[in-house]
Structure formats: structure tokens, C-alpha cells
Amino acid sequence: MMRFDFDNSFARELPGFCVKWAPDRVPRPQLRYLNHALAEELRLDTGQQDTATLADMLSGNRVPPGAEPIAQAYAGHQFGQFSAQLGDGRALVIGEVMDGHGKCRDIAFKGSGPTPFARNGDGKAALGPMLREALISEAMHALGIPTTRTLAVVATGETVRREKLLPGANLTRIAASHIRVGTFEYYAARGDHERVRRLADYTIARHDPGLVGQNGRYLDFLGAVIDRQAALVAQWMGVGFIHGVMNTDNMSISGETIDYGPCAFMEAYDPKAVFSSIDQHGRYAYQNQPSIAQWNLARLAESLLPLLADQEKDAVVLATDAITNFDDLYQRYWLDVMRAKLGFNGRTPSRDDEDQALIAEWLGLLQRNRVDFTLAWRHLADAAEGSLASLRNLFADRVALDGWLAKWGARCASEDNHTQSDESHSAAVTRAKTMRRSNPWLIPRNHCVEDALTAASDENDFGPFEQLLTALKHPYEADAKFVRFSNPASESFTANYCTFCGT
Numbered sequence: 001m002m003r004f005d006f007d008n009s010f011a012r013e014l015p016g017f018c019v020k021w022a023p024d025r026v027p028r029p030q031l032r033y034l035n036h037a038l039a040e041e042l043r044l045d046t047g048q049q050d051t052a053t054l055a056d057m058l059s060g061n062r063v064p065p066g067a068e069p070i071a072q073a074y075a076g077h078q079f080g081q082f083s084a085q086l087g088d089g090r091a092l093v094i095g096e097v098m099d100g101h102g103k104c105r106d107i108a109f110k111g112s113g114p115t116p117f118a119r120n121g122d123g124k125a126a127l128g129p130m131l132r133e134a135l136i137s138e139a140m141h142a143l144g145i146p147t148t149r150t151l152a153v154v155a156t157g158e159t160v161r162r163e164k165l166l167p168g169a170n171l172t173r174i175a176a177s178h179i180r181v182g183t184f185e186y187y188a189a190r191g192d193h194e195r196v197r198r199l200a201d202y203t204i205a206r207h208d209p210g211l212v213g214q215n216g217r218y219l220d221f222l223g224a225v226i227d228r229q230a231a232l233v234a235q236w237m238g239v240g241f242i243h244g245v246m247n248t249d250n251m252s253i254s255g256e257t258i259d260y261g262p263c264a265f266m267e268a269y270d271p272k273a274v275f276s277s278i279d280q281h282g283r284y285a286y287q288n289q290p291s292i293a294q295w296n297l298a299r300l301a302e303s304l305l306p307l308l309a310d311q312e313k314d315a316v317v318l319a320t321d322a323i324t325n326f327d328d329l330y331q332r333y334w335l336d337v338m339r340a341k342l343g344f345n346g347r348t349p350s351r352d353d354e355d356q357a358l359i360a361e362w363l364g365l366l367q368r369n370r371v372d373f374t375l376a377w378r379h380l381a382d383a384a385e386g387s388l389a390s391l392r393n394l395f396a397d398r399v400a401l402d403g404w405l406a407k408w409g410a411r412c413a414s415e416d417n418h419t420q421s422d423e424s425h426s427a428a429v430t431r432a433k434t435m436r437r438s439n440p441w442l443i444p445r446n447h448c449v450e451d452a453l454t455a456a457s458d459e460n461d462f463g464p465f466e467q468l469l470t471a472l473k474h475p476y477e478a479d480a481k482f483v484r485f486s487n488p489a490s491e492s493f494t495a496n497y498c499t500f501c502g503t
Helices: 009-013 036-041 051-058 127-143 181-188 193-207 217-239 286-308 312-342 349-368 373-384 398-418 424-436 446-459 463-472 480-485 491-495
Strands: 018-020 030-034 070-072 076-078 081-083 091-098 104-110 149-161 165-175
Touching (some): 009 018, 009 070, 009 091, 009 193, 030 051, 030 127, 036 149, 051 149, 076 181, 127 165, 127 446, 181 193, 181 286, 193 217, 193 286, 217 286, 217 312, 286 312, 312 424, 349 398, 373 424, 398 424, 446 463, 463 480
Antiparallel strands (some): 030 149, 070 091, 076 081, 091 104
8 A cells, every 4th residue: 555654743733623534435446647757756656556456545435544634714805805714625534644845835735525615615626627736736836836736636427517517526636735725714804813823833843843942933924824925926927927816815824836737837928818708807817916915915914913922913913014014025026027938147136127117018019919928928039049030920010120129139248248258149049048047938828727637527538648747847949849839829719718726
């Protein structure tokens, strides 16, 4: 049997913060995806197990020895409206393991049946959405963006009812933890300040151990969470990722991307892009993600107020200063991301205004010309080497593009002169190589994802899913074998494209 060396610190140290619960048994579990590389990272021996045994364990039919499955309690602001009682309605953390790097990781099931937090839901998951999470989460990992991971997807042999009857599945998710902003809100909303303190101390020990026992640790902890989220959202923005449902219960304290429901990658650059079927007013549009992250973090700060100072007015001042600092942190991280994409060297405060203006003009060009976000940046790397054709072919207004390229070229040249490069051609080649490490050749194109999910769910054909997943493992390396996955969708597809939460 595959062995997990479990710890169960959340259940042990925070009794009353969760409910012990067993996953539902399923009739015919069948392993549809197993992440062997991640299993090795988690020090799990899967090589000696037959697929039937693995499917039985990863479906929840056979709970691994040492596991203590729990459903965690949390609240959350969903589209701005507070729900005091949410929690894991169809998920269970079955335990924690130490990975090969000495880091604690949660192992959790998603779609394992209703819990006391299910709120009349069926507690199940459909195969398509679970395969989507596997594709997108592993793509995000390959892009270098902090994320939960997918260890396995198991078809359950049962059907679930959504818009129609769909094949059921269970996903095994790996996370640094499943503690969310909404976890703190749950106890703060009930005025249970002692449990907020206990939760904060546990979370600090797990995610910010350097703060343990320090004076002012709760304010420093808030600052650390703010910093992680600012960095994370800046990375989302750099690849055109739209989370789609940035509720406070979907914001992880660890700084990982979590809960891949109605998510998508933008193609033609549009700051107002929304692909979520439930985001009718664009609250979680691409351009709003930084401000929504700050709004969510303000809810965390409110939950921590009793821990920040003895007097509420003093705590409010401290929390407000911390939340206000998000703007500067985000702008710094975002500018770092964009400078790398433009091929500039590191942080140069004296050039901040110049570079921000250059980036704003570039993004304006992309928007007005309806240019594919990923291709534009990737072909800009070609332009760095003097090959302009692929980039110019993306633009209708080539005069405006040429004007911007002249400014960008001058900025590059000034940097090359500053570093006293001996040979301009060599500097250009180096810049292009550097840019290709920051500008992916491949993202999970929405039409490719849908084709793979449809084949698997409707036709029991997992070939397209496996091929796309293989391609997405190396997003920065152009590969002729996978060129079909690099092409944008048709405008008609994109204009009508929606993603759904899967519940």
C-alpha cells in the first residue's frame, strides 16, 4: 500500500476548528491521472502499486493508515456579500506530510461527498472540472507561479447532476495549507477572539516560523500575508490569468493560487476580460484582481484587529497602514514582472516613471489592436534580436507599434550602454533569451482545455488531456510538436466563452 507518513497538526492543535469526517465510498474508482513527479516530491512510493489499489486509496474508498480526514470550517465574502457559514462542503483534508524539501503539505480530497458544511449540495465533483484543475494548476506550477497542485484525479463510476448528468470524479489536491482568509473570518464573525489568536499562532508557526514568540508578530504576520498576495497577483497579471472567483474563502494565507473553478487565461488583451459565468458585473475582471486582493486582505486585517493592539483605535491605524502598503508592494512586484518581460535588468527606481509609461503605452497598443497577450510578449523577444515580422503581423496599427518599438529600443540601448556591453548583437541575443524565460510560449489556451475536457468527459478519450498536460510542462520552450496548442482561439469562441464553478 502507498505509504503516507502523516501528521495531523491542524486537527490536533485546533480542535473545534474542523469536523472529523469520512469520504464517501464510490462504486467503481478508476485512476485517470497520477502526478508521478509530485508523488516523488512528496516521498510517496507509487511505483510498486497497481492502479486499482491506487484508485481505491485516492478515491477515499480506503483511507490511508494514519489519516484523520477533516472538513475545515470557514466563512467568506462571496462577491462582496458575507456568508458566516461556509466550510469544506465537498472536500476533506486527510492529513499532512513533509515533502522532500522539509515543507509541510496538506493532502486533501475534493469531491469526496457531502460534509456537515455542504449546505444541501451533493458534495460531489464532475470529471471535467477536476481535470481542468489538474491542467491549470500544473500549468501554473510550470509557469513558476505559487499554486496548489494536483496529485491525482480518480473517476468514481457514478454520475453527478449539473446542467446535465456528468461522470463523477475525485481530485487529490496538495497545498501548503488550506487556511484561508475566510478561516479567520469564521471566528472573528462570532466574536471568538481567543480562537482567532490560536488560529493565528498555528498559522504563524506553519507559514512564518520566524515570527513565533516575537512581539508584534500578528501585525508582522498580516504584513507577510499581504506581501505574498501582492507578489502572487502580480504574477497572475504577467501571464494574463483570471482567477474568476476571488472570494475571501478562495484566498490562501500561504500565498498559493487555490480553487480553480471559473478560471481562464486571457487571449486578446482586454483589461475588462471576464470568463466566469457567475461574475455578471465584472467584479473579478482581470484589471480588478489587484484591488480585490487588497479588499480581501482588509477583511483579514479586520479579523485580526483584537490581536494588533489593546485599543481598537490603535489597531485600526496599524491595520490600515498595513493594507495601504499593499499598493506599493503590488506596484513593485508588478513592475518587476513587467521589466523582466520587457528584457530590462532588475529593479531601477530612478526609471520607475519612465518604465511605467512605456508599459502603459504598450498595453494600450495591445488593447486597441486586440492583440493576443501571450503572443505579443513572446514575439517581442524576437524583436529584441531584430526579427520584427512576427510581432508586426499581430498589429493593425503598425505605425504606432513602430513608434513604441523605437522608445523601447532606446531604453534597451541605454541599459546596454550602462552595462558597457562590448557587442550590441551579443547584448540583443542575451536580452531575447532572458525575455523568453519570462514570456511563455504556451499557456493553457481555453479552446484547447475545453477540447481536452470534452474528449475525456464525453468520449472517454484521455489522449488530448494527456498531450496537453505534457505540452504545458515546459511553457517557456517552443516545441514544434505542440504548436497546435499555441495558437489562439477564434474570435467567435472567445466572444462566447464562459467557465463554471463546477458545483
